[in-house]
Amino acid sequence: AQKITQTQPGMFVQEKEAVTLDCTYDTSDPSYGLFWYKQPSSGEMIFLIYQGSYDQQNATEGRYSLNFQKARKSANLVISASQLGDSAMYFCAMREGRNTPLVFGKGTRLSVIA
Amino acid sequence: DAEITQSPRHKITETGRQVTLACHQTWNHNNMFWYRQDLGHGLRLIHYSYGVQDTNKGEVSDGYSVSRSNTEDLPLTLESAASSQTSVYFCASSESAGLEETQYFGPGTRLLVL
Numbered sequence: 001a002q003k004i005t006q007t008q009p010g011m012f013v014q015e016k017e018a019v020t021l022d023c024t025y026d027t028s029d030p031s032y033g034l035f036w037y038k039q040p041s042s043g044e045m046i047f048l049i050y051q052g053s054y055d056q057q058n059a060t061e062g063r064y065s066l067n068f069q070k071a072r073k074s075a076n077l078v079i080s081a082s083q084l085g086d087s088a089m090y091f092c093a094m095r096e097g098r099n100t101p102l103v104f105g106k107g108t109r110l111s112v113i114a
Numbered sequence: 115d116a117e118i119t120q121s122p123r124h125k126i127t128e129t130g131r132q133v134t135l136a137c138h139q140t141w142n143h144n145n146m147f148w149y150r151q152d153l154g155h156g157l158r159l160i161h162y163s164y165g166v167q168d169t170n171k172g173e174v175s176d177g178y179s180v181s182r183s184n185t186e187d188l189p190l191t192l193e194s195a196a197s198s199q200t201s202v203y204f205c206a207s208s209e210s211a212g213l214e215e216t217q218y219f220g221p222g223t224r225l226l227v228l
Binding site: 032050052091097098100102103106 | 155
């Protein structure tokens with residue numbers, strides 16, 4: 001079974017609008033961490049935001065926030081006030097417990113339209 | 115500045131040849147990882163290491179090997195390259211194996227097997 005599911009292969013958003021990228025995960029481990037990475041067309045992987053399973057508050061980093069719904073096992077990335085430079089692939093990833101590597105979803109390609 | 119580098123950045127080889135992709139990090143991180151990225155699959159883990167002399171198989175390890183003789187380097191070897199191994203390969207590192215520990219990625223190596 002897929003550990004990380006990103007159901008939106010591609011998304012479009014108007015510049016300055018907010019957009020939500022979906023991520024659901026599957027784990028029975030009570031201790032896990034969720035990550036989002038951005039991959040622009042240049043190819044590098046850029047860490048955006050982290051949410052721990054025990055964190056009480058949703059994580060925020062500038063224009064990025066994570067809508068963490070533990071009971072639904074979802075960790076959606078919200079980008080506010082989209083910019084043209086936000087056009088990229090976005091990957092959701094999970095670490096189950098300590099001493100394990102990140103497992104990635106298949107990604108969502110976001111295109112921001114002027 | 116500390117960094118993680120990969121070489122070569124681009125490689126064309128023929129089926130059956132042995133190929134080694136280099137990964138070098140100057141952060142003195144204990145943990146290093148190799149992923150491959152293919153359209154429709156996201157990033158999949160090939161091998162990883164949590165320290166010198168430690169190596170572990172990932173989800174798609176068949177046909178690949180790694181060795182860790184020092185902290186800085188984790189070379190990835192394709193024993194006998196196959197066309198199915200045409201991909202973009204990313205090396206990553208992290209300081210520890212904590213739940214919240216971010217993995218930092220190299221720039222990637224594009225490999226074409228003809």
